Amino acid sequence: MTAKKHLELTGVDIDFPTPNGPFKALSNVNLKIDRGEFVSLIGHSGCGKSTVLNIVAGLYQATQGGVLLDGREVNEPGPERAVVFQNHSLLPWLTAYENVELAVKQVFKHTKSKAEMKEWIEYNLHLVHMDHAMHKRPDEISGGMKQRVGIARALAMEPTVMLMDEPFGALDALTRAHLQDSLMEIQADLNNTVIMITHDVDEAVLLSDRIVMMTNGPAASVGEILEVNLERPRHRLELADDPQYNHYRAAVLSFLYEKQRTPGEPTAKPISQQTPAASVAADAADTEATTTAVKTAKKPISADEQAA
Amino acid sequence: MSSIALKLLKPLGLPEKLSIAQLIKALLVPLSGILVFLFIWNIAAQNIHTSLGEFPGPSQVYEQSINLLAEHNRERQKEVAFHQRQDVRNAKKLAKNPDAVIKTRPYTGKPTFIDQIGTSLVTVLAGFFAASLIAIPAGIVIGLNKTLYSAFNPVIQLFKPVSPLAWLPLVTMVVSAMYVSDDPMFAKSFVTSLITVSLCCLWPTLLNTAVGVSTISADLNNVSKVLRLSWLTHVIKIVIPSAIPMIFTGLRLSLGIAWMVLIAAEMLAQNPGLGKFVWDEFQNGSSNSLGRIMVAVLVIGLIGFMLDRVMLVLQKKVSWDKSVELR
Numbered sequence: 001m002t003a004k005k006h007l008e009l010t011g012v013d014i015d016f017p018t019p020n021g022p023f024k025a026l027s028n029v030n031l032k033i034d035r036g037e038f039v040s041l042i043g044h045s046g047c048g049k050s051t052v053l054n055i056v057a058g059l060y061q062a063t064q065g066g067v068l069l070d071g072r073e074v075n076e077p078g079p080e081r082a083v084v085f086q087n088h089s090l091l092p093w094l095t096a097y098e099n100v101e102l103a104v105k106q107v108f109k110h111t112k113s114k115a116e117m118k119e120w121i122e123y124n125l126h127l128v129h130m131d132h133a134m135h136k137r138p139d140e141i142s143g144g145m146k147q148r149v150g151i152a153r154a155l156a157m158e159p160t161v162m163l164m165d166e167p168f169g170a171l172d173a174l175t176r177a178h179l180q181d182s183l184m185e186i187q188a189d190l191n192n193t194v195i196m197i198t199h200d201v202d203e204a205v206l207l208s209d210r211i212v213m214m215t216n217g218p219a220a221s222v223g224e225i226l227e228v229n230l231e232r233p234r235h236r237l238e239l240a241d242d243p244q245y246n247h248y249r250a251a252v253l254s255f256l257y258e259k260q261r262t263p264g265e266p267t268a269k270p271i272s273q274q275t276p277a278a279s280v281a282a283d284a285a286d287t288e289a290t291t292t293a294v295k296t297a298k299k300p301i302s303a304d305e306q307a308a
Numbered sequence: 309m310s311s312i313a314l315k316l317l318k319p320l321g322l323p324e325k326l327s328i329a330q331l332i333k334a335l336l337v338p339l340s341g342i343l344v345f346l347f348i349w350n351i352a353a354q355n356i357h358t359s360l361g362e363f364p365g366p367s368q369v370y371e372q373s374i375n376l377l378a379e380h381n382r383e384r385q386k387e388v389a390f391h392q393r394q395d396v397r398n399a400k401k402l403a404k405n406p407d408a409v410i411k412t413r414p415y416t417g418k419p420t421f422i423d424q425i426g427t428s429l430v431t432v433l434a435g436f437f438a439a440s441l442i443a444i445p446a447g448i449v450i451g452l453n454k455t456l457y458s459a460f461n462p463v464i465q466l467f468k469p470v471s472p473l474a475w476l477p478l479v480t481m482v483v484s485a486m487y488v489s490d491d492p493m494f495a496k497s498f499v500t501s502l503i504t505v506s507l508c509c510l511w512p513t514l515l516n517t518a519v520g521v522s523t524i525s526a527d528l529n530n531v532s533k534v535l536r537l538s539w540l541t542h543v544i545k546i547v548i549p550s551a552i553p554m555i556f557t558g559l560r561l562s563l564g565i566a567w568m569v570l571i572a573a574e575m576l577a578q579n580p581g582l583g584k585f586v587w588d589e590f591q592n593g594s595s596n597s598l599g600r601i602m603v604a605v606l607v608i609g610l611i612g613f614m615l616d617r618v619m620l621v622l623q624k625k626v627s628w629d630k631s632v633e634l635r
Contacts, residue, residue: 058533059534077536079534079535079536081534082534083534087527093550102545106536106537137628139629157535
């Protein structure tokens with residue numbers, strides 16, 4: 001490993017002004033990411049995962065500390081840090097092709113000819129398997145397809161780092177599994193640096209090289225970092241029975257549900273006495289993340305995995 | 309046959325595919341409404357007596373509309389005859405002396421009802437376009453900037469409810485003072501009406517555009533930031549398309565107001581147009597006057613309705629969200 005890291009967050013603090021004084025959302029977030037690494041951010045709702053991503057994107061400014069990308073400070077948004085938004089954020093009046101075109105024209109207007117741009121747009125839509133519907137508008141395609149186009153748009157900017165804010169959060173389990181597979185394929189091809197926010201423990205373990213687990217807000221920070229040393233290409237069916245895989249998953253689950261219980265709950269004491277599944281079920285009403293965890297805890301191979 | 313009926317029904321906002329039963333229903337219900345109205349009107353008219361005779365019922369109005377058309381045709385024939393006489397006279401003059409200076413005079417007959425409709429339509433559209441040309445860009449700028457919005461909002465709210473009749477004397481005086489030219493491109497009366505109409509119909513478009521622009525989703529703004537779109541590209545590619553529905557709501561309100569304002573302004577200022585026609589007939593006070601005014605009332609209503617339908621068709625053309633039912 002080189003001394004200079006590819007992407008470096010150092011001592012990042014952020015305060016949001018509120019009528020009752022500043023609210024400290026993040027406190028001393030430190031993170032170093034290598035080129036080509038796939039890093040997931042996981043944590044309970046409201047712990048500031050999206051804030052971290054928005055700071056890297058340049059949409060928010062850190063109050064203290066900062067972000068260095070290849071040695072240069074990040075202080076405004078830019079296409080080299082493309083964002084895939086949770087709810088796709090496609091322009092509804094443009095077709096899939098035109099949405100990608102808007103990004104490509106902006107990034108490559110001086111370096112690519114018209115024909116090259118067309119080819120590049122089509123290539124990226126092909127990568128996400130959207131060739132067949134590239135001239136449809138967002139309201140004419142399904143949620144999963146919209147997210148594919150969102151990913152194509154981000155990829156087409158040829159970003160140094162791709163930032164994904166719960167990209168599959170709004171999708172059904174089957175579609176999510178398909179998109180995860182697509183993302184792994186693309187990642188194997190292009191070897192982008194990716195930071196992805198997720199609620200889904202399985203998704204984090206399946207896709208990531210490292211999982212960054214965040215403590216609860218306010219003043220959230222990096223709690224633990226888990227290296228996932230599973231060989232690629234990864235197949236969800238094979239991994240379901242892999243002890244190593246289950247070990248990683250258990251590590252994330254235990255961080256989320258033992259060390260970082262959601263605020264407003266009784267102390268962590270009863271958990272050690274209960275069986276894990278029962279304690280998790282008790283939390284079920286609390287967060288989305290918990291709901292996902294219950295599913296995974298009860299049946300390791302869910303319907304979407306079988307279908308995939 | 310039914311396809312023609314469907315084409316006629318389409319601008320009325322009815323669905324395109326109709327079975328015969330639905331078609332009958334779609335036609336019969338509005339028709340019966342109109343029949344009931346005509347019946348009540350007829351009964352009421354017979355019982356209202358004015359100094360100019362009985363209030364005009366549907367039959368008098370029908371008669372007068374035929375009359376007005378006939379008058380228009382007679383006037384056109386007169387005009388054609390006038391030009392023929394003039395041409396013949398000039399030809400004779402030239403035959404006698406090829407170097408003679410010939411004069412071509414325009415026909416100066418009095419404007420007919422149809423002419424007045426034309427004048428009013430041209431004026432209202434000109435005023436509406438002028439207002440839109442100011443209101444849409446201004447609305448975009450104000451909507452994109454919270455400070456500007458807070459600064460101008462009180463002014464907008466102050467002028468929005470002002471009646472055209474209050475503006476009219478001021479506009480007339482200002483136009484007479486400022487619009488001085490030996491060879492004016494437009495008549496003063498036209499400019500006065502146009503400015504009055506613009507001043508009154510500016511506000512709905514301005515406000516709706518500003519609101520539409522300021523409520524763009526934060527996600528789309530973030531997309532624009534990540535792409536580093538320039539201000540102009542941001543406005544063209546993101547702001548305007550996403551504000552189109554609100555802009556059109558404003559435009560349709562504005563056009564409706566413009567049409568109402570124009571008739572009042574023409575009446576008060578004696579500027580040519582339908583308003584002047586109504587006022588002239590009122591002053592004329594013949595036994596036919598009320599009937600002729602009633603024709604004008606119906607025509608004014610019909611044109612207002614048609615203008616709104618035209619805007620609706622335009623709105624459907626440019627609207628990207630085809631799932632929203634526009635009416």
